[in-house]
Amino acid sequence: MFRPRVVRWAVAAAVAGLVAGVGAWETVSAGPVAAEGLDRFTRQQLDWRACDEEQLDRAGARCADVTVPLNYAEPQGRTITVAISRIPAADAAHRRGIMLSNPGGPGGSGLGFALNLGQGLPSYPWQQYDLIGMDPRGVGRSSRIDCRWPVGTYGQSAGIDDAGFAESVATQADLAARCQAAAGDRLPHITTRNTARDMDLIRAVLGEDRISYFGLSYGTYLGAVFTQMFPQRADRVVLDSAVDPAQWAIGTFRDMGPADEAALDAWADWAADRDSEYHLGTTRSAVRAVVTDLIATAARQPIRIGAYDLDEHWLPTVVFDNVTDPRGFDVLAAMVRQLADAAAGVAVRPSPELEAELSHLLAATPSSEFDDAGAAVRCGDVAEPRDPSWYRSAIDSARATQPIFGPLANNISPCAFWPAPVEAPTAVRNSTPALILQATGDPLTAYRQGVGLHRALTESRLVTLRDVIVHGVVTIDSACVRQTVDAYLREGTLPAADLTCRAD
Numbered sequence: 001m002f003r004p005r006v007v008r009w010a011v012a013a014a015v016a017g018l019v020a021g022v023g024a025w026e027t028v029s030a031g032p033v034a035a036e037g038l039d040r041f042t043r044q045q046l047d048w049r050a051c052d053e054e055q056l057d058r059a060g061a062r063c064a065d066v067t068v069p070l071n072y073a074e075p076q077g078r079t080i081t082v083a084i085s086r087i088p089a090a091d092a093a094h095r096r097g098i099m100l101s102n103p104g105g106p107g108g109s110g111l112g113f114a115l116n117l118g119q120g121l122p123s124y125p126w127q128q129y130d131l132i133g134m135d136p137r138g139v140g141r142s143s144r145i146d147c148r149w150p151v152g153t154y155g156q157s158a159g160i161d162d163a164g165f166a167e168s169v170a171t172q173a174d175l176a177a178r179c180q181a182a183a184g185d186r187l188p189h190i191t192t193r194n195t196a197r198d199m200d201l202i203r204a205v206l207g208e209d210r211i212s213y214f215g216l217s218y219g220t221y222l223g224a225v226f227t228q229m230f231p232q233r234a235d236r237v238v239l240d241s242a243v244d245p246a247q248w249a250i251g252t253f254r255d256m257g258p259a260d261e262a263a264l265d266a267w268a269d270w271a272a273d274r275d276s277e278y279h280l281g282t283t284r285s286a287v288r289a290v291v292t293d294l295i296a297t298a299a300r301q302p303i304r305i306g307a308y309d310l311d312e313h314w315l316p317t318v319v320f321d322n323v324t325d326p327r328g329f330d331v332l333a334a335m336v337r338q339l340a341d342a343a344a345g346v347a348v349r350p351s352p353e354l355e356a357e358l359s360h361l362l363a364a365t366p367s368s369e370f371d372d373a374g375a376a377v378r379c380g381d382v383a384e385p386r387d388p389s390w391y392r393s394a395i396d397s398a399r400a401t402q403p404i405f406g407p408l409a410n411n412i413s414p415c416a417f418w419p420a421p422v423e424a425p426t427a428v429r430n431s432t433p434a435l436i437l438q439a440t441g442d443p444l445t446a447y448r449q450g451v452g453l454h455r456a457l458t459e460s461r462l463v464t465l466r467d468v469i470v471h472g473v474v475t476i477d478s479a480c481v482r483q484t485v486d487a488y489l490r491e492g493t494l495p496a497a498d499l500t501c502r503a504d
Contacts, residue, residue, distance in 0.1 A: 037075040041067060042204040051085055051111070059115050061085045061133075066205060068137070068198050070189050080186075082198050083141035084134045085111050087118055090127035097235060098208050099129035100199055102136065104217030104241075106192070107374030109140040117214060121474055123482055125489045129212055136222075137198055138190035138373040145190060145373045147179040152360040153371040154414050157316040158395050158407040160299045164312055165395070169388045169412055171313070176417035179375065188422045190376035196226040200233055210235040212489075216472055217241050217445055218377075220436075221248050224453060227432040236489055237434040239460075241445045241471050244452025245428035249378045250385075250415075254394070255446040256320075257402040257409035263323045263443035263469050264288065264404060270326065271333045278333045280340070290340055291319060291404060297343045305342040306350040308358040315339070316408050318357055324443045324471050379418035382425045386416050431459040435488045437481065438462060441469035454498075462498045477504045 044067055051063035065081040089095040103113040114131035117124070135142040154175050158165045179187060203211050212235040215223035220239035227234045243252050268287035271280045281287045294303070295315050302309035310318070318339075322332040335354045342348040350358060385391070391412040398406030434457050438450030447464075454462040463484055465473050473481055480501030487493040 038069075038201065038204075041069065041075070041201055044205060046205065048086070053112060056085055056112055056115055056133075059087060059119065061087045061115060063111070065141075066198070066202055068201055070186065072194060072197050080137060080143035082134060082137055082143075082202070083111055084132055084202060085114060086133075087114055087131040089130050090118075094128050095130070096128050097130070097210060097212055098132050098203070098206060099126065099212040099214060099236075100132045100134060100202070101214040102134070102216065102219030102222050104215075104219045105139075105374045106136070106218045106222075106377035107139055107371060108218075110134045110136065110219075111140060124474065125486050128490065132202070132206075134199070134202070136195045136373070136377075138186070138376055143186070145179075145183050145186065145376050147175065147182045147372040147375070149175055149178055149372060151175075151362060153317070154375055155317055155320070155371070155408070156313040156411065157295075158391070158411040159312045160296065160407070162392075164299065165388075165392055168313060172412050172414050173417045175375070176379075176414035179372065179414065180419075183376075187376050188380060188419065190373060191380040191421070191423065192222055192225050192377060193229065193381075193423055193426060195222055195377075196229050199226055200230050203233060209233075212236040214238045215240065218243060220445075220453060221245055223434070224428045224456065225426045227434065227457065228426055228428045228430055231430050231432060234432050234434075236492060237432060238437070238485060238488065239434055239453065240437040240473050241442055242436050242438055242450040242453040243445055244449040245426065245456055246452055247449060248425075249382055252445065252449060253413075254409050255449060256444060257398055257405045259441075259443045259446040260320060260323060260405040260409070261402050262441065264291070264319070266326065266441075266469055267323050267329050267332060270329045271336075274333065278337050280333065280336060288404075290336060294336070294339055294343055295404070303339060303343045305339060305348050306355065306358070308350075308362050310339070310358065310362070314361050316404055317361060318354075320405060320408060321357060322353075324469075326469055375414050375418075378413070379415035380421050383420055384413065384415040384418075388412055388416065391416070428453075428456045430457060432457050433494055434460040435485065435494060436460050436462045437465065437473035437485075439465040439468045439470045439473055439476075441467065442471050443469060444471040461494045463495070464498070464500045466500055466502050468503050478502065479504055 046064040048062040048064050050057050051061050063085045065083055067079050068082050069075045070078040070080050101113050102110050111133045114133035118126045118131050138145040158168045210233050213223050221243040223237055223239050224245050268284040271278055271287045272283050275282045280290050295312050298310055298315045299312035302311040331353050338348050338354055394410040395407050398410050436450055436454050438447055440447045454460050468476055470476050478501050
């Protein structure tokens with residue numbers, strides 16, 4: 001669900017001790033030695049080939065499929081494949097190993113994310129590492145999960161009343177049932193813990209002692225779980241826009257509500273200053289009222305725009321997807337203007353941005369596996385409440401202070417109807433010296449989420465980017481952040497204490 005649609009990555013131009021249930025495959029030793037039962041996997045020879053993706057091939061990347069157990073508790077059983085890409089270290093003379101990465105989600109394709117880091121953020125010292133991209137299990141080219149959903153995401157609002165909430169409960173139950181019907185035999189194994197195991201297996205296949213890692217958003221949780229399961233295998237770990245592992249997953253999503261309302265305030269102020277262009281009102285309250293009125297209108301009758309009917313459940317999701325970064329405030333303002341015109345009865349042809357958004361949400365475009373696999377990971381990691389009244393109570397409590405996003409951030413999900421996870425949640429508590437980057441205005445992983453991860457990784461350092469609304473700190477021009485990351489990745493040097501930075 002972490003799917004900010006208009007965050008402009010600088011890359012866009014380039015394209016607590018042991019946890020119950022830890023098994024033998026998590027045992028580590030001084031060198032890249034196969035864990036018990038995994039010899040046939042760690043000794044496999046990879047078939048490196050062209051990636052069949054223009055940007056990756058142009059950059060000289062090579063791709064391969066790594067065979068991994070579907071169920072690590074039964075390594076002699078069924079297998080799946082995990083697709084990886086590799087871009088050799090540009091500075092071969094100073095190469096210090098491999099860097100894996102994950103762009104978030106869960107459910108985000110990571111095969112090209114390494115290229116995004118290397119080319120889109122050239123001021124950072126990625127060149128000392130072989131950059132390894134990976135589609136996590138269940139995603140993209142990695143034995144993809146396809147639940148055949150009729151919509152593009154499970155992330156919808158509960159609506160404005162009891163009837164709307166009842167509709168949402170039925171929708172989420174249906175989405176869960178579709179996943180069970182389409183991929184029920186694989187779903188229990190599409191989890192963060194198993195992706196971490198895949199990462200360690202990839203490390204062994206590549207003949208490396210340790211992994212350096214860059215994780216964004218949910219990718220920070222994956223990185224934290226890896227450090228807990230394989231502490232001796234973690235080298236330099238950068239975690240940007242972090243998830244508190246103690247709050248994953250439902251607490252992470254609930255924290256979005258207040259953070260998104262704050263981001264909406266900032267957008268409303270921005271739009272009010274440009275009323276002559278967008279005609280949404282001259283004050284924050286007037287602009288917010290336009291959004292509130294649109295939701296109420298959509299509850300009475302879906303708003304017809306282009307080929308789509310947008311109701312009270314999906315309209316807040318459109319706003320959520322596009323309020324996460326001030327660099328896209330113009331896109332959101334144009335969308336709201338179009339929706340207001342359509343609600344008034346004007347025949348509106350959606351802009352390309354709004355067309356793409358509505359197509360994703362309402363027509364289940366091919367990109368929708370992001371949320372199929374994302375649901376599998378979220379629901380397979382940690383059990384969530386099964387009683388719909390629990391969510392209804394949380395929504396009602398949030399409405400007064402979170403009128404737009406409370407019914408979205410606190411809504412029921414397919415996890416309420418999912419089978420119980422096969423493993424206990426991962427309790428993260430270790431001394432990995434990670435570097436954590438967190439913006440105070442992050443609308444997707446709230447600032448306190450980063451503080452929670454910092455608390456769990458006791459030897460980490462927290463770099464706070466103040467007074468910036470962004471999800472993805474490295475995308476902001478900040479010499480303070482850049483120099484801190486540079487020192488860590490090049491020399492392994494962490495700040496002596498936690499650090500506060502500002503944008504340039």
